[in-house]
Amino acid sequence: MRYAVLGTGIVGRTIAAKLASLGHDVAIGTRDPEATLARAEPDAYGNPPFSHWQAAHEQIRLETFADAAARGGTIVNTTAGAGSLAALEAAGAANLAGKVLIDIANPLDFSQGMPPSLNPVNTDSLGEQIQRAFPDTKVVKSLNTMNCRVMVDPSRVAGEHTVFVCGDDTGAKKAVTELLTSFGWPEDSVIDLGGISTARGTEMLLPIWLRLWGALGHADFNFHIAGARSGA
Template identity: 45%
Template sequence: MKIAILGTGAGARCHADKLTSLGHEVTVGTRDPQTTLARTETDPMGTAPFAEFLSGRKGLTLLPFAEATAGAELIINGIDGANAVAALTAIGNDVLAGKVLIDYAVPYRYNPDIPRPWPTPWGVMPALDPVDSDSLSEQIQRALPDAKVVKAFVTQEQETVVDPAEFGGDHTIFVAGDHPEAKQAATDLLRSYGWTDILDLGALYAARGMEMYAHMHCAIGLALGGRFGVKVIR
């Protein structure tokens, strides 16, 4: 399958490596490839420059967002939440019409000016916006009415999404969306990653809960000092 991954961060790299190993034709999208490849600094989370990552992976192609998505059968959105809607809208509804768009972005607003900030080892915990009455995935779906948006992958670190066997357990991951065939495509991809417990949460409204879970996920991760899985007991 031809798959476009939008974004060049650590999560996108996890998917690029996994999908390539599974035999998919993977294209990575970025705003400006020349700017992306010119960066030489490690990002605040310790991620190496993308040029270093790309240099050892001859099967990957780096293109501007619109070009990366034009030939793709399925798209994975890893663009940061603050910029995702604008970047996807710029690609165009016509380009993305009919395509499955799996969104795992969290609508974080970094360095928030709030009365009671939550300190973490890497700085103040970002604020979520939108929250409660909307979600990033719903905003994307409204901006791209002919795309088929699925919220998935967002309740785990992406290292775990692509390797659920990391913890050796049958833990749970979630999908939500308004298009059954798109949710099935996301489910099939997750099964190819090794997931066996995939819980369909229903319509895209459920993306609100999935995104808001990010703070609980961070709290658990900080308490445990590392990655983990969760299991829904029925």
């Protein structure tokens, strides 16, 4: 399969590397590949410059948002939530049309200080905004409720735990569930919450996730819905 991973941060790198390790054709999309490669300093989170990472992942191409999206059969949005709509505009609606878009981003708003708040929130979500902006794209919100190392290696967290899928297209959710299975997620760890408006609920897990990260002192945890199958 051909994947376009939009975003050069740690989430994008982690997802891209996992996809490549599974044998997929992977391009990472960025606004300006030359500028991305020219950066010599670690990012705001202390991650090494992209060029260092790419040297160890030569099979993963770095392209413009539009070039990556044009050739990708499935799109993965890992851009910062505040810039996701602009990144997807740059990718181009025509390059996204008819494709599955896995939206991993969260609309964290750092403008009001720490901890970040969410924008949009409560009566809207980033997942819904993207679906409205790109009605010909099949948006599936998933994986946005955990650390990126857990996304691609659920065995990092002991015991059963959950990954949610939200979206209006049943076939797209099935395809994403199959991808999750290939990442190591047991099929019964996937909970389909319903349509894309349920993305509100998963994005609204971020505030407690951030507080748990602080309280626990590590990121190798995840939400599990205990008793999910007891009424079945």
